[in-house]
Amino acid sequence: MAGFPLPSEITTPPGAEGWQELYAYSSTCSPARAEYEDSMFWFQDGVHWPKALLPWDASLMEVAITALSQYNTRHLLVPPANGIDFRIVNGYTYLSPVPAPEADIPARAEQFMQRAGHYFMNWNDLYDNWLVKIRDLVKEMEGITFETLPDVEPMEVVTSGAGKGAGGALQANYLHLLTSASTLWQYHFEFLNLGYAAYLDFFGFCKQAFPGISDLAIAKMVAGVEVDLFRPDEELKRLARMAVDTGITDAFKIGDVEGTCEALRAKGDAGQAWISSFQQSAEPWFNFSTGSGFSSQDKIWIENVEIPFDFIKNYIDNLQKGDDINRPTEAISAERDRIVSEYVALLGSDEDREAFNGKLGLARVVFPYVENHNFYVEHWSHSVIWRKMKELGAIFAKEGFLADAGDIFFMKRHEIPDALFDLYHSWAAPAVAAGPSYWPGIIARRKSIHSALSDWKPTPALGSPPEVVTEPLTIMLWGITSDSIANWLGGGASEDGSLNGMAASPGVEEGPARVIFGPDQINEVQDGEILVAPLTAPSWAPIFGKIKATVTDTGGMMSHAAIVCREYGLPAVTGTGFATSLITTGMRIRVDGSNGKVTILDD
Structure with a gap:
């Protein structure tokens, strides 16, 4: 199979020269690591980061992927998989799963069973405790304040004997927010990888017990969840x-x-x-x-x-x-139970039926977390983080460091402590701060560079693909399979003009397409249309009562788009790669969510 461009072969878009300065030095490709980087297969994560990253936003990507890797490699010792490496290329996030050394797998498997087994045996109690931890962390972050430095410290600061003031608090509170974000993502992966592991265990059993069973049939057995x-x-x-x-x-x-x-x-x-x-x-x-x-x-x-x-x-x-x-x-639960009963009837022994029921039962117990974390972490907690950063940005804007509070997201996370110290020093002395003459020009240049990066269309992958993709999470969450890679290399459409993707949610529907590229276009969706988008977000669920089916460029069987569509009873094909490029609004299309095929009916 032919390969994609190597990371070292990617050129900078016009107007984006020097884009690397927007991100941490360790997150971009470097000549010293070129041999390693060119030897790996990287895919663009359009499921989570479909657009060019703002400098500060990159912080959450970095701590998220690092926490994922930490749990795979250092906590749970997931047998076949270490972490996931990442690089920012022309502003876009590329990921590369790192396999565990084959010789280490047996020893890792033994330790994984002990560590994961503790969680599976005590899941409900540990998950209840997790909900307390995550809510406490949100409350803690909401309590972080960023306030303009006072002309004079209040008298009670002096009389209390605190021995410290607002300048130090401003710096400490930002570091507190950074530490909280790191803690948040460690909490996130405390359970998520285990939720997938339990499902993958059930998935593997079904594939062995029922040769030819579809991935969709297995997914439907854990549908009908309340999350x-x-x-x-x-x-x-x-x-x-x-x-x-x-x-x-x-x-x-x-x-x-x-x-x-x-x-x-x-x-x-x-x-x-x-x-x-x-x-x-x-x-x-x-x-x-x-x-x-x-x-x-x-x-x-x-x-x-x-x-x-x-x-x-x-x-x-x-x-x-x-x-x-x-x-x-009710209909989804009934279909779930029907499928389960039909497959159970095919099992030839009580031992197999007991194993099937045990693995299915565990998958259903842990599966709700696979979606619940999305609200508590990516939405609720991140909403608080964005608000706090805007509060801090407003202080910088008031002091002339920034033109607007939102400009703070064009600063890197490790640059902000330096700017805060500059502000602290100028307040304490008092003296003229360097920030008002230093930051506006840098931010303006970065905005121009980011705009150029946003106009660049990232290649879906980099490097030489493996002959066969075997890492299960890469397949199910991101939809990266040998077939999807071949589809990318082939330009998307089959000879008959159809697009292939993941059979993510069953059913067949025909109708006019509505192609949108972001949430600001949701109000364009009309009754009876088929939604075509790079990806969908859980917050788009209120329009699912309007549409007949969903097609996305990215995502696998266990992506949020796939799970939400199954729970709302909508046919869906995910991970087509090129749907938004080859389909235009108004085209009549047929979506076969049971077989992962999208057919353009118009000439």
């Missing part, structure tokens, strides 16, 4: 029903949030009760990013309440038309 990731959408539906039941729906015809709230308050107790109920839902459930949760530029529902208000209005309209806005949970 907190769906809670934001359920809260929208609840608020829509409340508006209908209490007869206040005409307030939502006004269009803007302020006017709607004013009309609701004018309706007395019923309107005020609805507003109070919305506020109760908002914390924490509307700490929900319109994207994957990894970009400081994506909108957060709780900070842009017009987003949930628009979704609620759509649900109100659906209810008034007599539509059922519930997820088809």
Whole structure:
């Protein structure tokens, strides 16, 4: 199989010269590591980071992938897999799974069984404790404050005997936020790899016991889960029903949030009760990013309440038309149970049936975490981190270091302590700070470079692909298979014009395509269309009542798009690679989610 460009062969886009200065030196390719980097196979992670990274946003990518690697390699000793290496290439995130040495696998397997076994045997208690830890960490981060340095310290600072002041606190609080972000991602992977491991164990058993069984059939056996990731959408539906039941729906015809709230308050107790109920839902459930949760530029529902208000209005309209806005949970559970019973009947011994039921039972116990973490970490916790960084950015902007609070995301994480010390020194002396004459020019140049990087279309992979992709998580989460690699190298479409991808959620639907590239285009989606996007985010769930099916460029069987579509009963094909390039809005297409095929019906 022909290869992709080597990392050392990638050229800089025009206007992006010097782009490496936007990121940590260790995160970009380097001549000293060229032999190693060119020998590896790297894929662009469009599931989590589809766009060029802002400098500070790269921090969360770096701690996330490092925490993943830490648990694989140092905590759990996952038998076949060490960590995942990463590089930023022209602003985009590329990952490379690192296999464990083959000779080490037997010894690692023994230790993995002991370590993972402890979690599997005590899963519910440990997971309950995890929920306490993650909520405590969110509360701790919310308590971090960034305040303008006072002209004079208050008298109580002197009389308390604290012996320290606001300048030191400002620096310490930023480091506290960084440490919290690292802790957050270690918590994230405490359970996630185990959740996948249990599913992979069940997956492997099924592949051996039932030759020819599809990946989709196995995935459907653990469908029908109730997870907190769906809670934001359920809260929208609840608020829509409340508006209908209490007869206040005409307030939502006004269009803007302020006017709607004013009309609701004018309706007395019923309107005020609805507003109070919305506020109760908002914390924490509307700490929900319109994207994957990894970009400081994506909108957060709780900070842009017009987003949930628009979704609620759509649900109100659906209810008034007599539509059922519930997820088809009963039908999905019934289909799940039917598939399980049919496959159990094929097993020839009580021993096999016992093994099947045990592995399926464990997969169902641990599987909810595979999605729940997404709300608690990528959405809720990251929302808090973005808000705190903007608070700090506002201080820099007030002092002339930055033109705007949001410019702080064009600084690297390790540059901010230097800028804070500059500010601290100028406040303490007092003296003229260097920052106002130093940072604006750098930020302007970085914005220009980032714009050029954003216009570059990243190649889906780098380096020579393996003959066969065997690493299970790479296959199921990212959708990287031997077939998908061949598809990338072939340009996407088959001879008959169809696109192939992962059979992610069953069913066949035909309809007009709606191609969108980000959450700011969600309002363009019309009833009866088929959504085509680079990826979908969990916060897009409210439009699933409109669409007939979903097609994505990225993602595998266990990507969030695939799982959410299965739980909402929508056919989906993920990991097509080129859907958004080859399909245009209005084209009629057929989506076969059972076989992973998308057919363009128009000439």
